[in-house]
Amino acid sequence: MSSDRRGNFLKVKCLDCDNEQVVFDRASSNVQCIICGKTLVKPLGGKAKITAHIDEVLK
Template structure:
């Protein structure tokens, strides 16, 4: 399954978290519970600020 992992910063609490770019389920911030990633059936919509690509496949 090709896809990239991204380091994303939460817009509410500034927490940094690694997420998958093609997430199949909603990903929330581990600290405040804000939604960071929403699935779309393909490439996910990233709600937070993308800081860098952690692993590229």
């Protein structure tokens, strides 16, 4: 529970180009794919919305 409150790093895969990238699930600004520029994470005032495939939650 406490780890959820701090947020987690996620390994995600871009839906457009399959690039794998590590993102923070409480990002306060948009995170974009470093390869194709697709938005991977959108901030929603707290927990962010992940708009990519989540491969793994990193602890």
